[in-house]
Amino acid sequence: MPQRQSTSLPKNWPKDIIFLTTLHIPLPLTPASVQRQPTPSPTLPLVNPVPLVPNPNVRITPITTPAHPAYTQHGLFSTRALPPSSFIIFYLGTLHPSSTADPTSNYDLSLDRELDLSIDATRRGNEARFINDYRGVRPDGPNAEFRDCLVEVAVPGGGKTCERRIGVFVLGPGKAGAKSKRGRGIAKGEEIVVSYGKGFWNARKDEDGEE
Numbered sequence: 001m002p003q004r005q006s007t008s009l010p011k012n013w014p015k016d017i018i019f020l021t022t023l024h025i026p027l028p029l030t031p032a033s034v035q036r037q038p039t040p041s042p043t044l045p046l047v048n049p050v051p052l053v054p055n056p057n058v059r060i061t062p063i064t065t066p067a068h069p070a071y072t073q074h075g076l077f078s079t080r081a082l083p084p085s086s087f088i089i090f091y092l093g094t095l096h097p098s099s100t101a102d103p104t105s106n107y108d109l110s111l112d113r114e115l116d117l118s119i120d121a122t123r124r125g126n127e128a129r130f131i132n133d134y135r136g137v138r139p140d141g142p143n144a145e146f147r148d149c150l151v152e153v154a155v156p157g158g159g160k161t162c163e164r165r166i167g168v169f170v171l172g173p174g175k176a177g178a179k180s181k182r183g184r185g186i187a188k189g190e191e192i193v194v195s196y197g198k199g200f201w202n203a204r205k206d207e208d209g210e211e
């Protein structure tokens with residue numbers, strides 16, 4: 001499938017990064033690598049309809065508060081109230097075998113361990129590449145999470161199939177119930193933050209020579 005690029009870029013999009021509207025799938029991978037026709041389920045929901053491009057739920061925003069741990073970088077903020085468990089945006093980038101991951105990348109996410117596929121948004125991606133980790137940003141913890149999901153795509157010759165994607169979803173209430181802080185959704189103007197996981201930060205501590 002040819003790589004589709006939008007003519008309309010999100011505000012604050014950096015000039016040196018290619019803006020994607022779908023996954024970038026370089027050879028020898030092909031769309032078939034992510035087209036598995038799995039059945040949508042609660043753990044693998046079908047995102048339909050897909051959001052507009054640029055995504056109207058979010059705004060890439062320079063971090064100008066010195067106390068913010070990503071000061072001088074960017075973050076992703078909501079432009080509207082987002083309900084608990086709702087879909088926000090796909091995490092787009094370059095699909096690659098996980099075994100070829102660049103260990104220095106700050107933008108690489110595993111798509112599927114069994115398929116050995118990951119998505120790296122270092123050089124190409126969408127607004128989701130600007131989502132920061134909650135540590136030092138939001139004392140209540142993350143307000144969003146990465147979830148596996150599906151998107152319907154057309155196949156050459158007619159018909160449709162499902163492709164695997166990583167989606168960013170508003171955190172749901174979970175076991176704590178709808179009245180918990182976790183299940184409140186994301187307010188308009190709030191920074192969207194996830195947990196990168198301890199592995200992400202431990203790997204960087206090791207690089208810095210810290211214990």
Ligand SMILES: C[S@@+](CC[C@H](N)C(=O)[O-])C[C@H]1O[C@@H](n2cnc3c(N)ncnc32)[C@H](O)[C@@H]1O
Binds near residue numbers: 070073074131137
């Ligand atoms: C996926 S990028 C997030 C977007 C990044 N802020 C930017 O403007 O490109 C991951 C990088 O953001 C920074 N970052 C994200 N969350 C952070 C946090 N809670 N504390 C410190 N740095 C953070 C780190 O430099 C990390 O390697």
